[in-house]
Amino acid sequence: MNPQPPAPTCYRHPDRVTGLGCTRCGRPACPECLRSAAVGQHCVDCVRQAEGQVRPVRTVAGAVAPTRPTPVVTYALIALNVAVFALTAAQAGSLLDNDLSPIFRDWTLIPPLVGHGEWLRVLTAGFLHFGPVHLxxxxxxxxxxxxDTETVLGRTRYVAVYLVSLLGGSAAALALAPVLSSTAGASGAIYGLFGAMTVILLRLRQSPVQMLVLIAINLFISVSLPGISLWGHLGGLAAGTAATAGILFAPQWLQARSPESARAIGWAAVAAVAVVTLVVIVAAGVQRAL
Known part of the structure; x- marks a missing residue:
């Protein structure tokens, strides 16, 4: 009489006898090591291998689309702006007159001071605000x-567009605003996001009319109300629009042949806008120092 073959045991738990198996690799497995699949059930190793082979979903900008997008960078930027305002208000001892604080005095964009070497003001001014309403x-x-901009562009590109827009607003204010003006606020960066969202809508083949109307209304307010930096708004709008167009459209215009080359072209476009912005800042700063 032939001996009865041994009962199969789980490939991960040799001490467990099982009559089940993975429908993908065929190895015997206990219920703890199996997962339901579209056809049959797969072992945990096959499930892990399949997950590693799934290509991530990407946005039109080439960023990996998160399953549950959380605008972490946007929240961080808001928190940073609020923290800086709270610090200036505490130093000044007033919410309404927070511009009297030493930090406000040292960080705001004043063209002659930038021209005399205080270049960091072109960046720090974008995190200051005149009172709680402005904030x-x-x-x-x-x-x-x-x-939405962060979700589409991805966090890294979003940060780049935001900073380029901020610097674009500072460059325009430095070059075109009155010499003794004092410019502060995140408006330049935010106008850059207006432009970025308009470009995103065009790339997604959706109507940008509502966004264009919103931009027009805000520019009209900038012209109508005294004390608002129109040039800072226009500079941020131009820089943000150009940087986002470089990310979303330049790869098509240059006929990128792979996702990697498309991303490289997009980053090169953002870098080009940043370089132009910095050249304007240096040239305007030198001119205002004379």
């Missing part, structure tokens, strides 16, 4: 625009 308006706009 609330800008942070609400950042919250509304930033969430």
């Amino acid at each position: 609330l308006i800008n942070m609400f706009a950042l919250y509304v625009l930033g969430r």
